Amino acid sequence: MFFLLSKILFYAIMPAVWLLGLLLAAIVVRQPRWQRRLLMACAVLFVLLTNGALINEALLAWELPPVRPAQLPAQSDAGVLLTGITKGSKSPHDRVYLNTGADRLTNALWLYRAGRIRRIIVSGGSGEVGGSKTGRSEAAQLATLLRLAGVPAQDILLEKRSRNTHENALYTKQLLAQHPEIKSLVLVTSAFHQRRALGCFRRVGLHPTPFPAGYYSVNRQLAPVYWLLPDAKALADWSILLHELAGYVVYKVLGYC
16 A cells, blocks of 8 residues: 555656646636636746756755765675666566666676675565566566676575565565675665665664765756756656655655664
8 A cells, every 4th residue: 555655646746747736726716816826826836846956956955975986895795776777668578678767777886896895686676556567576677787797696686575665675684684694785776765765774774885876966057057047857857856855754754764
């Protein structure tokens, strides 16, 4: 039930849905004064939500800052790569489709190649309602790419049951119970997701070193273009950030992080 409700919440907090709701309300309401107010509110909200500087500043405040590999311990026993970066609804299913969070995978591979982590734990079943359409967990799909990149099979561990961040932490801990030799961890996930993920892992008794990846923010600029020009991508970025903020609050209330 919680899994399904989280998917419904994602659509409820989308800024595009708010704008559509205001427009529909302006059509339905019969009083001209309220119609003008609703349309004005829609226009103001649209200007704010399409301002690239505003969402970038919000992302800069929320995302954890980048970590250089040299700042990590000399060598950790394993890196935990969280999934949520594949497109299961795209066919044909003879390959792996990655979305904008693919830096999670490349950063984990980078740390492995740099000798900062000895093994890679890929954690994630399927985040799709009704289960994976490919018949394979996300962990298995990313493991395929890691193998193609030359990572030996013995250096890859899979956790294939989790459907959300709370379960990522819970089932990873259960997996580690079978591998007592793994004591130090590096947690690799998107920068906007790192706070919640880190809280979940700490809640179950694991204390990984965070390694944020997949940034949505860019460096702050002083040019007027940065502050004034609208950006269509801003609406999508607001959806991602608001969804994560809502998830963080819900997880705090439930005691997951």
